[in-house]
Amino acid sequence: MKLARLSKVFLASILCLSAACGARKPDSGGKIVLRYLDEPDVAGTAKEIIRKFEEANPGIRVEMVEGPSATNTREDLYATSFLSGQDTYDVVFMDIAWLAKFAGQNWLRPLDDFFTPQMRSEFLPGDIQGSQYQGKIYRLPAFSDGGMLYYRKDLLQKAGFAPPETFSDLVRIARKIQDPPKLWGFVFQGAQYEGLVCDVLECIWGNGGDLLAADGTVKLDSPEAIGAVRWMVEAIHKNKISPPGVLTYQEEESRHLFQEGKAVFMRNWPYAWELLQKDGSPVKGKVGITPMVHGRGKKSAATLGGWGFGISSLSRHPEAAWKFIHFAASPEIQKLRYFRTGRIPSRKSLYRDPEIIKASPHITALYKVLLAARPRPVNASYARISDTVQLYVSAALSQRETPEKAMQSAAKEIREFLSRQQ
Amino acid sequence: MNPNQPDPRTTAVQWLYAAPALVLMALVNVVPILQCVYFADKAQALAGDTRLWFALKHTLAFTAIAVSIELALGLAIALLLFRPFPGRGLVRACVLIPWALPTAIMAMAWKWIFNDTYGVLGDLLYRVGIAASPEIAWLADPLKAMGACVLADVWKTTPFMAILLMSGLAGIPEELYEAAAIDGAGPVRRFFLITLPLLKPTIALAVLFRAIQTFAIFDLIWVLTGGGPGGSTQMIALYVYDTVFRYLDLGYGSTLTLFMAGCLLLISGAVYLLFHTREAYE
Numbered sequence: 001m002k003l004a005r006l007s008k009v010f011l012a013s014i015l016c017l018s019a020a021c022g023a024r025k026p027d028s029g030g031k032i033v034l035r036y037l038d039e040p041d042v043a044g045t046a047k048e049i050i051r052k053f054e055e056a057n058p059g060i061r062v063e064m065v066e067g068p069s070a071t072n073t074r075e076d077l078y079a080t081s082f083l084s085g086q087d088t089y090d091v092v093f094m095d096i097a098w099l100a101k102f103a104g105q106n107w108l109r110p111l112d113d114f115f116t117p118q119m120r121s122e123f124l125p126g127d128i129q130g131s132q133y134q135g136k137i138y139r140l141p142a143f144s145d146g147g148m149l150y151y152r153k154d155l156l157q158k159a160g161f162a163p164p165e166t167f168s169d170l171v172r173i174a175r176k177i178q179d180p181p182k183l184w185g186f187v188f189q190g191a192q193y194e195g196l197v198c199d200v201l202e203c204i205w206g207n208g209g210d211l212l213a214a215d216g217t218v219k220l221d222s223p224e225a226i227g228a229v230r231w232m233v234e235a236i237h238k239n240k241i242s243p244p245g246v247l248t249y250q251e252e253e254s255r256h257l258f259q260e261g262k263a264v265f266m267r268n269w270p271y272a273w274e275l276l277q278k279d280g281s282p283v284k285g286k287v288g289i290t291p292m293v294h295g296r297g298k299k300s301a302a303t304l305g306g307w308g309f310g311i312s313s314l315s316r317h318p319e320a321a322w323k324f325i326h327f328a329a330s331p332e333i334q335k336l337r338y339f340r341t342g343r344i345p346s347r348k349s350l351y352r353d354p355e356i357i358k359a360s361p362h363i364t365a366l367y368k369v370l371l372a373a374r375p376r377p378v379n380a381s382y383a384r385i386s387d388t389v390q391l392y393v394s395a396a397l398s399q400r401e402t403p404e405k406a407m408q409s410a411a412k413e414i415r416e417f418l419s420r421q422q
Numbered sequence: 423m424n425p426n427q428p429d430p431r432t433t434a435v436q437w438l439y440a441a442p443a444l445v446l447m448a449l450v451n452v453v454p455i456l457q458c459v460y461f462a463d464k465a466q467a468l469a470g471d472t473r474l475w476f477a478l479k480h481t482l483a484f485t486a487i488a489v490s491i492e493l494a495l496g497l498a499i500a501l502l503l504f505r506p507f508p509g510r511g512l513v514r515a516c517v518l519i520p521w522a523l524p525t526a527i528m529a530m531a532w533k534w535i536f537n538d539t540y541g542v543l544g545d546l547l548y549r550v551g552i553a554a555s556p557e558i559a560w561l562a563d564p565l566k567a568m569g570a571c572v573l574a575d576v577w578k579t580t581p582f583m584a585i586l587l588m589s590g591l592a593g594i595p596e597e598l599y600e601a602a603a604i605d606g607a608g609p610v611r612r613f614f615l616i617t618l619p620l621l622k623p624t625i626a627l628a629v630l631f632r633a634i635q636t637f638a639i640f641d642l643i644w645v646l647t648g649g650g651p652g653g654s655t656q657m658i659a660l661y662v663y664d665t666v667f668r669y670l671d672l673g674y675g676s677t678l679t680l681f682m683a684g685c686l687l688l689i690s691g692a693v694y695l696l697f698h699t700r701e702a703y704e
Contacts, residue, residue, distance in 0.1 A: 072668075076667050076668075079670070080667075105670065181557050191648070191650060191651075192647075192648055192650025192651055192652070193648055193650075243538065243557075243559070244559040244563070245537075245538025245559035247562035247650070247651045248537075248538060248650075253539075256539075257539065262539075383664075383668040384664075384668070384669045387664060387668070390650075391473075391652065391653045391656075392652075394651045394652040394653065395651075395652030395654075397651065398562065398563065398564055398650075398652040400564055400651075400652040400654065413472065413473075420467075
């Protein structure tokens with residue numbers, strides 16, 4: 001639509017003046033310059049990777065722009081730069097959740113000619129599944145991520161419990177061991193933001209439900225989905241195993257509580273492991289991991305996170321960009337990244353790497369979690385779907401609405417805007 | 423030459439001098455507004471947009487409550503700091519500090535203050551003996567979260583109100599007070615008979631400024647609650663941002679912006695009717 005394109009140019013022209021002005025890249029000494037936006041490189045790992053790449057490829061220079069650490073802000077920065085039609089960024093370092101939106105806007109170059117099916121088979125299946133949009137692949141997974149359950153090994157052993165498998169196991173054990181407010185049963189990410197969707201999806205999937213079915217129909221008001229949300233609501237308000245403040249928790253708030261020894265169970269991402277095991281951590285050596293709990297007779301599910309590289313459709317150097325991203329997602333670099341930053345590999349072979357297994361024996365348990373990990377809906381309207389789920393699940397968790405009413409409203413709203421779009 | 427009759431040549435030169443500024447203003451103000459009107463579509467969707475009415479309700483409530491408290495507190499501070507006393511300059515400067523600090527950063531600090539496990543507000547109330555436990559999850563409860571947003575906004579913008587009202591107080595002739603005092607009017611009577619009526623135009627202006635700003639609030643809420651929990655602090659500006667930048671729907675985003683502008687016109691009209699009575703000028 002011409003109007004849509006025009007409107008985007010207009011939007012960009014008023015709102016991304018800085019992006020537009022700073023867009024021209026100096027071609028330093030005939031070298032190809034590649035640019036991408038990433039989180040602040042505190043540990044210097046990204047710079048080290050770039051240095052290694054530039055040594056091997058003297059004709060290419062890579063510029064990493066250190067953006068804000070809030071991921072949704074970086075998403076908006078990429079979006080505004082694309083809207084302005086500038087080739088500011090050649091490489092797009094993106095969260096798996098952005099893929100459909102970016103690909104749907106034709107901002108990403110399909111990578112099918114570079115990224116062969118044989119190469120794809122070396123990666124975790126969920127990572128590849130979440131990198132595709134409408135039959136094409138747009139992203140090379142750099143590291144993976146999946147939600148799981150952390151538990152206090154010492155406390156469970158002392159009380160004579162095996163790690164929980166079902167929703168009711170978790171409630172039972174938590175109620176037995178907990179002593180609030182000194183020790184809470186279960187913490188998760190309950191704030192109204194993207195992380196809440198990841199947590200609720202694990203409960204819905206683990207209860208045999210879904211958000212969107214394979215054919216695109218909305219399943220949020222199914223009994224399985226409502227039951228999953230009800231379980232979360234009851235964890236706070238009826239079983240009282242989760243603190244009321246969990247409604248404000250993102251990843252770090254839950255980790256702080258768990259790390260201070262104030263929670264028996266925590267749903268979180270793999271990054272927390274390294275921090276929990278650090279010297280000086282009150283729970284060092286007292287933590288175990290297991291797949292997220294599920295409904296009786298159902299299977300555990302993990303929400304797939306993880307980051308990867310795409311190439312901008314506006315880049316004038318797609319070959320050079322592919323060279324860089326292929327390098328940055330290679331086994332050696334993924335291994336380096338794992339040891340430096342704890343980022344979990346997206347390549348299957350690394351889960352059999354003797355050095356990694358020796359340093360982190362929990363990686364084999366993690367592999368099982370990641371094999372079962374599922375991407376969030378790959379839909380061009382995902383941002384809107386996610387916001388709606390966040391809003392209504394949060395309304396249920398804060399008891400503004402019953403789980404039934406909240407999920408029915410969410411499903412209705414999502415159906416409405418999905419149908420408007422077609 | 424008659425000095426009251428402007429020389430046409432001078433007028434032309436004046437316009438010429440003003441032209442660059444006017445062109446610039448047109449480019450950054452008028453053109454975007456016209457384009458906003460041009461791009462706006464799906465206006466019929468407004469009526470059925472549950473999220474919009476939801477957000478409008480919260481925004482109106484937030485604006486009404488926050489501006490009322492700011493007015494009351496601002497007036498009190500203005501009256502207190504208007505009369506000279508030793509160290510007044512320093513105190514005035516201190517009062518201004520919240521206004522001078524960047525909102526997003528202060529919102530971050532408020533987030534810590536309202537934190538459920540280490541927040542200082544819960545701890546204070548506990549030590550004073552008002553709260554049963556220091557661990558109060560302010561931002562987890564719809565009502566408390568809205569209260570927290572109001573508190574943070576009041577803290578931040580009351581100084582602005584106070585400064586505007588102080589400038590209004592400065593315009594009230596001292597003789598009126600002296601005459602009223604001689605006639606036997608006490609401080610309370612003097613306040614209601616002289617200060618308040620003569621301050622009315624300034625109050626109208628201050629309320630108008632603050633109502634417009636508060637109605638369009640974005641940064642404080644975005645950082646403090648992100649609109650949660652359960653959308654209980656969702657404001658219209660956040661919805662416009664999501665529509666344009668997250669859902670990439672510029673057409674409907676423009677419609678929402680125009681809708682917001684319409685609301686602001688109505689609010690301005692209401693404030694005008696409320697405060698700008700003729701007596702204020704007499």
